[in-house]
Amino acid sequence: NAGVTQTPKFRVLKTGQSMTLLCAQDMNHEYMYWYRQDPGMGLRLIHYSVGEGTTAKGEVPDGYNVSRLKKQNFLLGLESAAPSQTSVYFCASSKQGSGQYFGPGTRLLVL
Amino acid sequence: AQSVTQLGSHVSVSEGALVLLRCNYSSSVPPYLFWYVQYPNQGLQLLLKYTTGATLVKGINGFEAEFKKSETSFHLTKPSAHMSDAAEYFCASREGVYKLSFGAGTTVTVRA
Numbered sequence: 001n002a003g004v005t006q007t008p009k010f011r012v013l014k015t016g017q018s019m020t021l022l023c024a025q026d027m028n029h030e031y032m033y034w035y036r037q038d039p040g041m042g043l044r045l046i047h048y049s050v051g052e053g054t055t056a057k058g059e060v061p062d063g064y065n066v067s068r069l070k071k072q073n074f075l076l077g078l079e080s081a082a083p084s085q086t087s088v089y090f091c092a093s094s095k096q097g098s099g100q101y102f103g104p105g106t107r108l109l110v111l
Numbered sequence: 112a113q114s115v116t117q118l119g120s121h122v123s124v125s126e127g128a129l130v131l132l133r134c135n136y137s138s139s140v141p142p143y144l145f146w147y148v149q150y151p152n153q154g155l156q157l158l159l160k161y162t163t164g165a166t167l168v169k170g171i172n173g174f175e176a177e178f179k180k181s182e183t184s185f186h187l188t189k190p191s192a193h194m195s196d197a198a199e200y201f202c203a204s205r206e207g208v209y210k211l212s213f214g215a216g217t218t219v220t221v222r223a
Binding site: 042044048090092096100101102105 | 120145147152153154155156157160201209210211213214215216
């Protein structure tokens, strides 16, 4: 099993550009999550999904959109990137009652 | 809502010494609690979790944590630090059915 994978690993954007981060899991987990990690702030939940075709807002959803068209994939979109979105983004997945399994992260720099 | 507080953003220990990382939670209902470890430039890895039952939980890499309801604490310990334990550690509590709330993290450095 590959577990949770994320694409790309690193990206540089200019302010106003758009991009999509892809998360894939092969553990047949129902739940998937997108977090951002910033120094001294731990991980903050951006959006999450409790099943195919469903998404919900987390703590810091502004400026991001998500889609879960397939059970194994969870996409995070930035429509108009801002320097405040410079961060490390982690995807995670879980089944009910279990801990979350994390991907390796995507480092995003917005200039 | 549940939340967790990690006491101390940095901990430095000598190799072979006790590692103690502190975590307190706030919850009006019995919480599900977790400790994760993050090595440099990697994702988070689950060390251990407390759901119900035994209050002393053993995890991977020789770590363990004790759930103390009277102190609302879930401190992480390892009797003897190894150089490979240098990493950042996160305490988390589960909110509702699936969401996790993370502490700010504690960075552990190990001195030779």
